[in-house]
Amino acid sequence: MPETAETMLKVDHLSVNYGAIKAVRDVSFDLKKGEIVTLIGANGAGKSTILKTVSGLLHPASGDILFEGRSIAKMSAPKIVAEGISQVPEGRRIFAGMTVKENLQLGAYLRKDKDGIEKDMEAMFKRFPILKERLKQDAATLSGGEQQMLAMARALMARPKVLLLDEPSMGLAPIYIQEIFDIVKSINKEGMTVLLIEQNARQALSIADRGYVLASGEVKMSGTGHDLLNDPAVQKAYLGG
């Protein structure tokens, strides 16, 4: 990424509490237009909390979150979607009892351009052909990997400027894991800015431009994906030696 690329998202000295627990402490990072940035770290490192706070499901105890230069720290979740940040939540959270099509339509909930929605839905079928086959099916009947694709397509239906992905490979069969990472990479190649959270650090770092290593709610290390992947300390702690 060229150094001059415009900063899309800037998380500035962010702290978030869950009641008395300080889940995130003084975390700062940024995301430039067109980048994939990944936050890696063990369970409980505060990764998901950061993403939920960016999305407005949680609010910071201190610090700020800037999107295209404006603070979004106090905005509600729906307002942040309207600003252009969509999240694929951990565990996919597809709407069970609703069809695949309805899930996709909900992704475009804030949009009014009927033709554009129709066109984007066709684009999703091209990228995720399985969704077209399952269009009228209850989304709960999809396999885990298919649900992950639906969750990603649903988020993309909002036409976001930034896509947040929370553990997209979690709980998936190995055959899907590689596919999901390939899809993330290809969405990014088409211009999408991506913030990716993963426990699967090796895969995440190998597609990321830059990465941040979190532990106990703090940033411990940062660098390019390549550098972190080859860093002995990171290898020892997160890549299984």
Added chain:
Amino acid sequence: MQTFLQQLINGLSLGSIYALLALGYMIVYGISKLLNFAHGDVYMLGAYWGYYTINYLHFGFFTALITAMIACGLAGVIIEAVAYRPLRNAPRVAALITAIGVSFFLENGMSYLCSSDTRNFPQVIKRKAFDLGGVTISNIQLIILVTTIILMFGLMWIINYTKVGRAMRSVSTDYDAASLMGININHAVSITFALGSALAGAAGVLIGLYYNSIDPLMGMTPGIKAFVAAVLGGIGSIPGAAVGGFLIGLLETGVTALGFSAFRDAAVYLVLIVILLVLPGGLFGKKQVEKV
């Protein structure tokens, strides 16, 4: 056979009222996970709205019905915003007790304002009976059945085929995920209370017309029976709530026809107990599928 058919007609008429109430109960429960014990009292408000507007403003039946739906819908929105919204993240029992409080407030508030006397509902439509080979059906029963069916299909259409209905269903499934779609949870909950309460208001006017008499405590028992109907049909299923309502109505008239009218409420509660023991998901209950 004739008696059977006659009771069937009577049961379906009464069941329509329960079905309307059960539908409102169910959609409100679906989105807020709250047993809105004040639901039956909103139905009472609807009956009083009909009473006053017909007597003093000389509204016709349909004007009274539609304005009662609007007024009760508004009442539902206000009740939710004032009483339940502040407790949305509180333990469920707090909201439940609040709902009982709202119920008492409405019952006693109406007793205070309008006296607790039973009143005669104005007979705005002249009762006519049609004889169909020994079975009588009144025009009022027909109006109740037709109105109920129109309202039920209207509700199903809104919930299943409109954008607002999709939003309501998504919020019922998962608040956070719905927020991430850009859906304002408060709006979706308000709309649901408005729809549910509007159905209760319609039921109130219809029962006034059917039974002639209204009083401030008239909503207590039907409210509970509507809840039984929703459980019988299967919480979460709209057709289930409707079918449950009709079945409860049929059961009640059947028990009465057999000469056990003193036990008709007991029969309904017995159904609740049996259903919870034998078929806790109800007749049309959705099976919960969870994938890892």
